[in-house]
Every structure is written in structure tokens, then in C-alpha cells.
Amino acid sequence: MYQNGIKIVLDKIVALMALLLLSPIFILISLVLFLLQKQIFFIQTRVGKDQTRFSIYKFQTMSEERDSNGKLLPDAARINAFGKFLRATSLDELPQLINVLQGNMSLVGPRPLLTDYAHLYSEYQNQRHQVLPGITGYVQVKGRNALTWEERFDLDVYYVQHISFIFDCKILFLTFITLFDFKKSRPQKGISIEPFEGQW
Numbered sequence: 001m002y003q004n005g006i007k008i009v010l011d012k013i014v015a016l017m018a019l020l021l022l023s024p025i026f027i028l029i030s031l032v033l034f035l036l037q038k039q040i041f042f043i044q045t046r047v048g049k050d051q052t053r054f055s056i057y058k059f060q061t062m063s064e065e066r067d068s069n070g071k072l073l074p075d076a077a078r079i080n081a082f083g084k085f086l087r088a089t090s091l092d093e094l095p096q097l098i099n100v101l102q103g104n105m106s107l108v109g110p111r112p113l114l115t116d117y118a119h120l121y122s123e124y125q126n127q128r129h130q131v132l133p134g135i136t137g138y139v140q141v142k143g144r145n146a147l148t149w150e151e152r153f154d155l156d157v158y159y160v161q162h163i164s165f166i167f168d169c170k171i172l173f174l175t176f177i178t179l180f181d182f183k184k185s186r187p188q189k190g191i192s193i194e195p196f197e198g199q200w
Helices: 002-021 023-037 081-089 096-102 125-130 138-142 149-162 165-180 182-190
Strands: 041-047 053-059 106-108 134-136
Touching (some): 023 053, 023 081
16 A cells, blocks of 8 residues: 555655755756766666656766777776765755656665666565665665675665655655764775676
8 A cells, every 4th residue: 555555656755855855955966967977877778666667867977088099998097076965965966857757766665776687586575576665765774785695685675675654754764864874874985896797
């Protein structure tokens, strides 16, 4: 009842209110990105509920600079100070409120992963796709990229099996605490996790 009814309605109401409230920040970030690199949004195909594909939106934090051979420069060379700030504060995820309004994401749920991983999931891991992916999730408040893939899938499946209004409120509360605790959020944001290759 909650997952397929109340949660969807609440998601869209909160997402719309958040977009209206944060519109000055949204516009400011867009202007700065346009002036710095002419590119505002990063759009990528991800896997959502029931393994359906959708386009996820983020603010573009890296330029498309290439070397003399036409290859993209390393990530470290393509991200500027403003891009690092957006990632450290998770403001790069702000456009995903649009995804919530479109109905292919939720405020809370397992983070949508790359399409390259779609054929690698075990039956257990694939349970994460029984719900809409989220802007934030249980993994994000329990360690983010500092966690192993096994730990991340365990937390995703736990969320799916215990989804509730109270649980979502708890995750949202912990997300805000983490965002304003730079000692916790910044190091984790900078940690890169190895690509998922299928296991267990």
C-alpha cells in the first residue's frame, strides 16, 4: 500500500516543493556551469524498477576536454573546483528531483546503477529492483562508497524488505545529517569503488 500508493504521491509533492524552494540555487548552479564549461546537465541511462531503463539527470561536474588524440583527459584533469564542490555537497544530484516528478525515481531507494551491471546480478541482488531507485538510500547513510559491493547489496535488499514511511523518514533525516557533517560526507564522496563484476 505504502510503496505503490502513498510513497509515490508524497515523493512528487515533496520533489515539487523542493524544486520550487531550491530554484534560485538550481538556476545559480546552471549559470555558473554554463559560464565555466557550456554544459549544464549530465544525462546517463541507468537501471530502475523492474530493470527498466531511464535517463538520470545530474549537474555536469566534469568538462569534455580531450587530448590531441581525441581521448578524454583523466577525471582529475576535467573536474574544476566548482565541480568538486558540487560533488562534495551532493548538489550535483539536485536535478534528480526532475526524475522523481517523472516517476522513474523516488526520494529514497537503492541508488540506480549502470546498465553494464544489469546482467551480473544474482537473484538475491536483483531484489533491489523491486522498488524505485532513490536520490538517497540506506547505503548512502551507512557508508556510501566506503562499503563493499556485498555490503551495499545487503543494505539495498534490507531496505526493500523493510520499506515503510518511518524507514524513509529515518533515511532522509540521516541524509541531511551526513550532508552537513563534512567529516563524514567529503571523504566518502571522494572514495571511488571498483566496478561491479558479479559475485556471490
